[in-house]
Amino acid sequence: MSKSLFTDASSRLERALKYVSISDDAIERLKYPKASLSVSIPVRMDNGTLRIFQGYRVRYDDTRGPGKGGVRYHPNVSIDEVQSLAFWMTFKCALLDLPFGGAKGGITLNPKELSKAELERLSRGYIEGIADFIGPDIDILAPDVYTNEMIMGWMMDQYSIIQRKISPAVVTGKPLTMGGSRGRDTATGTGAFHVINSLLPKLDKKPANTTVAVQGFGNAGAVVADLLAKAGYQVVAVSDSQGGIYREKGLDIASIREYKQEHRGITAIYCEGTVCNIVEHEAISNEELLALDVDVLIPAALENQITAENADRVRAKYIFEVANGPTTSEADRILDSKGILVFPDILVNAGGVTVSYFEWVQNRSGLYWRLNEINERLKERMVTEAEKVWSFAQEFDISLRNAAYAQAIARLGEALDAKGTRDYYQNKTRA
Numbered sequence: 377m378s379k380s381l382f383t384d385a386s387s388r389l390e391r392a393l394k395y396v397s398i399s400d401d402a403i404e405r406l407k408y409p410k411a412s413l414s415v416s417i418p419v420r421m422d423n424g425t426l427r428i429f430q431g432y433r434v435r436y437d438d439t440r441g442p443g444k445g446g447v448r449y450h451p452n453v454s455i456d457e458v459q460s461l462a463f464w465m466t467f468k469c470a471l472l473d474l475p476f477g478g479a480k481g482g483i484t485l486n487p488k489e490l491s492k493a494e495l496e497r498l499s500r501g502y503i504e505g506i507a508d509f510i511g512p513d514i515d516i517l518a519p520d521v522y523t524n525e526m527i528m529g530w531m532m533d534q535y536s537i538i539q540r541k542i543s544p545a546v547v548t549g550k551p552l553t554m555g556g557s558r559g560r561d562t563a564t565g566t567g568a569f570h571v572i573n574s575l576l577p578k579l580d581k582k583p584a585n586t587t588v589a590v591q592g593f594g595n596a597g598a599v600v601a602d603l604l605a606k607a608g609y610q611v612v613a614v615s616d617s618q619g620g621i622y623r624e625k626g627l628d629i630a631s632i633r634e635y636k637q638e639h640r641g642i643t644a645i646y647c648e649g650t651v652c653n654i655v656e657h658e659a660i661s662n663e664e665l666l667a668l669d670v671d672v673l674i675p676a677a678l679e680n681q682i683t684a685e686n687a688d689r690v691r692a693k694y695i696f697e698v699a700n701g702p703t704t705s706e707a708d709r710i711l712d713s714k715g716i717l718v719f720p721d722i723l724v725n726a727g728g729v730t731v732s733y734f735e736w737v738q739n740r741s742g743l744y745w746r747l748n749e750i751n752e753r754l755k756e757r758m759v760t761e762a763e764k765v766w767s768f769a770q771e772f773d774i775s776l777r778n779a780a781y782a783q784a785i786a787r788l789g790e791a792l793d794a795k796g797t798r799d800y801y802q803n804k805t806r807a
């Protein structure tokens with residue numbers, strides 16, 4: 377039987393514990409999610425039939441602050457996946473020193489098959505189901521795969537209806553007109569760009585001599601690809617769920633983004649002024665993209681993309697994980713033995729939740745920041761934490777993943793110990 381995603385995810389905790397000293401009580405607490413909720417969501421479809429969807433919310437840990445994490449709409453969503461994503465959020469928020477714990481939600485469905493009205497009823501129904509489990513001081517939602525600011529707006533509105541007061545801080549990644557933050561829509565890709573652009577020079581890599589392949593061309597992948605291309609990196613391959621394109625000389629990412637927004641697929645369209653042409657490129661599969669001979673590989677789609685089965689075929693020198701959990705722990709060992717450096721998800725993709733934190737702060741203070749303020753704060757946080765992870769890994773000669781987890785675990789351990797074990801209450805109940 378194959379390992380569950382959570383078993384694999386939590387093996388990262390076990391491995392990193394060697395490099396940090398926290399109490400046994402804290403270790404025990406970090407092994408289990410604090411609370412999980414599973415809900416059935418009845419939705420009246422446009423054709424009059426009733427469909428029941430399964431939804432989940434897991435709060436993994438809230439020692440350092442309210443739970444925080446996105447909501448995913450995808451056919452493969454399961455409690456095991458949501459729990460793993462909530463686990464990663466816990467370590468990501470601690471690594472970035474955000475005053476949040478980790479949480480995640482999801483609904484099992486293919487959202488591409490629903491109309492806009494059906495999606496709205498589903499999103500509002502999900503909030504009906506989990507309303508008692510979330511809140512601006514309890515657990516705060518955000519976008520993830522196949523959810524977006526429109527859906528976050530519906531969710532915030534539904535929660536406000538239930539509470540009978542406007543509660544913007546329960547959801548981040550909302551439309552600007554509903555209390556969203558400037559820069560949240562591009563935050564994940566921008567944060568990843570800062571990590572890549574600040575760490576690659578340490579490896580003597582300059583943009584012009586660095587080739588890049590990006591798997592996944594959504595909120596996270598398209599933005600990082602665009603920023604890298606604009607900074608002079610050679611982005612030679614990109615893909616979406618239907619497959620990818622490769623061009624040795626580099627792709628025009630801005631035009632591909634434009635095309636992707638209008639149509640669903642990816643094509644290399646090059647525009648000069650108002651004249652646009654499809655330029656010669658090679659169509660490649662996602663498997664082929666992962667095996668390209670490039671300097672930098674950026675998985676920015678789903679988990680379990682680089683596994684024990686294909687890790688041996690990876691030829692990139694550096695992997696920057698923009699997706700959550702794209703590399704399995706067995707693949708990590710293989711990549712390590714091949715000398716491939718993996719920059720871990722909990723660092724690389726933390727820009728999204730960092731600007732979510734800024735959004736939450738703005739919602740609670742009522743004072744809204746300019747885009748350049750957001751971007752400066754984001755850059756400062758991402759570069760600082762990236763440098764710390766890099767130095768820790770160098771100093772102890774350990775993987776960047778172990779270094780990132782060790783730092784997050786140290787912060788979590790300190791907070792857990794500061795709170796104590798709460799034995800007092802338990803003993804009183806027993807007495």
Ligand SMILES: NC(=O)c1ccc[n+]([C@@H]2O[C@H](COP(=O)([O-])OP(=O)(O)OC[C@H]3O[C@@H](n4cnc5c(N)ncnc54)[C@H](OP(=O)(O)O)[C@@H]3O)[C@@H](O)[C@H]2O)c1
Nearest residue numbers: 521522564592593594595596616617676677699700725728
């Ligand atoms: N959004 C955030 O703020 C954020 C923050 C941190 C981490 N992340 C992580 O980043 C990853 C991507 O999230 P996102 O927000 O960018 O989602 P998104 O906007 O929904 O985009 C997902 C992209 O991945 C593509 N995709 C789906 N299945 C694929 C497959 N099997 N192979 C290759 N590409 C595939 C999709 O293709 P189609 O367009 O064809 O459907 C789409 O281009 C996830 O792991 C997410 O957890 C997101």
Ligand SMILES: N[C@@H](CCC(=O)O)C(=O)O
Nearest residue numbers: 445446518520728729732
């Ligand atoms: N879903 C995103 C964003 C979470 C958030 O902004 O709360 C992540 O995995 O980090």
